[in-house]
Amino acid sequence: xxxxxxxxxxxxxxxxxxxxxxxxxxxxxxxxxxxxxxxxxxxxxxxxxxxxxxxxxxxxxxxxxxxxxxxxxxxxxxxxxxxxxxxxxxxxxxxxxxxxxxxxxxxxxxxxxxxxxxxxxxxxxxxxxxxxxxxxxxxxxxxxxxxxxxxxxxxxxxxxxxxxxxxxxxxxxxxxxxxxxxxxxxxxxxxxxxxxxxxxxxxxxxxxxxxxxxxxxxxxxxxxxxxxxxxxxxxxxxxxxxxxxxxxxxxxxxxxxxxxxxxxxxxxxxxxxxxxxxxxxxxxxxxxxxxxxxxxxxxxxxxxxxxxxxxxxxxxxxxxxxxxxxxxxxxxxxxxxxxxxxxxxxxxxxxxxxxxxxxxxxxxxxxxxxxxxxxxxxxxxxxxxxxxxxxxxxxxx
Numbered sequence: 314x315x316x317x318x319x320x321x322x323x324x325x326x327x328x329x330x331x332x333x334x335x336x337x338x339x340x341x342x343x344x345x346x347x348x349x350x351x352x353x354x355x356x357x358x359x360x361x362x363x364x365x366x367x368x369x370x371x372x373x374x375x376x377x378x379x380x381x382x383x384x385x386x387x388x389x390x391x392x393x394x395x396x397x398x399x400x401x402x403x404x405x406x407x408x409x410x411x412x413x414x415x416x417x418x419x420x421x422x423x424x425x426x427x428x429x430x431x432x433x434x435x436x437x438x439x440x441x442x443x444x445x446x447x448x449x450x451x452x453x454x455x456x457x458x459x460x461x462x463x464x465x466x467x468x469x470x471x472x473x474x475x476x477x478x479x480x481x482x483x484x485x486x487x488x489x490x491x492x493x494x495x496x497x498x499x500x501x502x503x504x505x506x507x508x509x510x511x512x513x514x515x516x517x518x519x520x521x522x523x524x525x526x527x528x529x530x531x532x533x534x535x536x537x538x539x540x541x542x543x544x545x546x547x548x549x550x551x552x553x554x555x556x557x558x559x560x561x562x563x564x565x566x567x568x569x570x571x572x573x574x575x576x577x578x579x580x581x582x583x584x585x586x587x588x589x590x591x592x593x594x595x596x597x598x599x600x601x602x603x604x605x606x607x608x609x610x611x612x613x614x615x616x617x618x619x620x621x622x623x624x625x626x627x628x629x630x631x632x633x634x635x636x637x638x639x640x641x642x643x644x645x646x647x648x649x650x651x652x653x654x655x656x657x658x659x660x661x662x663x664x665x666x667x668x669x670x671x672x673x674x675x676x677x678x679x680x681x682x683x684x685x686x687x688x689x690x691x692x693x694x695x696x697x698x699x700x701x702x703x704x705x706x707x708x709x710x
């Protein structure tokens with residue numbers, strides 16, 4: 314093998330080729346869909362051997378099949394340095410299970426003030442009932458997060474950018490502080506989909522993403538995944554199996570199909586999103602565009618340093634209006650549809666309430682997920698909505 318062929322493949326090549334072992338594809342392009350609960354054995358010895366196995370051996374449907382193994386292997390390769398990947402029925406289930414694999418009663422964890430609302434609800438609600446204390450921190454803390462660490466701190470959650478307010482975290486700095494203290498780090502990487510940013514390489518122990526979003530890409534799958542480094546993956550797998558976490562072969566096949574075009578869609582939607590964001594930034598009725606790829610964003614330098622591409626998800630604030638005007642803005646849009654999530658082929662809008670406890674955002678805030686429509690049509694749709702808002706506030710206040 315020459316030096317060039319020994320180089321690891323790029324993410325687009327990996328997305329096409331990964332998880333297609335001959336023993337899983339059986340001579341066809343895509344791994345077949347295995348729908349399995351019961352697995353049959355020719356002997357007691359074979360049954361006992363399968364029970365002891367942990368990787369890529371049929372035991373019971375909940376432990377996985379070639380369809381799910383193919384998806385997990387492909388996702389592991391998107392995070393170089395990961396020991397493996399576990400699949401979950403949703404992104405929330407992936408986050409919750411990972412946290413439970415680390416913390417115990419009496420422990421302390423930190424999560425960014427901009428964290429995804431279900432993450433915050435789990436941390437400040439469910440975990441509190443089990444004696445685990447959660448504390449919000451400024452997502453821009455960087456290495457200064459060291460001042461918040463306690464002897465009982467076991468886990469630091471990161472989300473970069475935040476999915477509503479889009480602060481970019483200094484992930485390498487936070488991960489370095491945590492690793493020096495033996496504290497685990499869990500990055501929600503759903504915005505970057507392990508295409509625009511790779512969390513394991515940045516020093517994180519666990520990297521989660523909601524496969525519901527960019528990986529599946531067609532708004533018809535609920536699934537999450539967590540890739541973990543050696544020394545952390547084993548506890549994650551034990552916890553997932555103990556909680557009965559598993560996904561269906563049909564959903565795994567849909568996610569695999571989406572994965573094959575993930576780099577192309579991510580790039581296309583990111584470029585279209587940047588075009589829309591630039592237009593909004595120049596609009597007289599827009600007060601602020603929260604997109605880290607724009608030079609006006611306060612974390613733009615971090616974004617340029619750490620990210621290779623932007624996603625098509627960002628937010629903006631009009632200069633006028635209150636949350637009561639959300640319907641006036643959204644209800645008659647032609648191309649943007651009201652709906653949660655992101656990463657599908659269709660463009661979405663939601664009126665958002667920033668989750669931040671430390672520095673709330675007042676007034677109207679809209680989050681946009683840019684799909685695969687023509688950007689000019691999306692821009693025209695937003696301009697018309699801004700015109701409706703301006704007509705309701707002729708004095709500009």
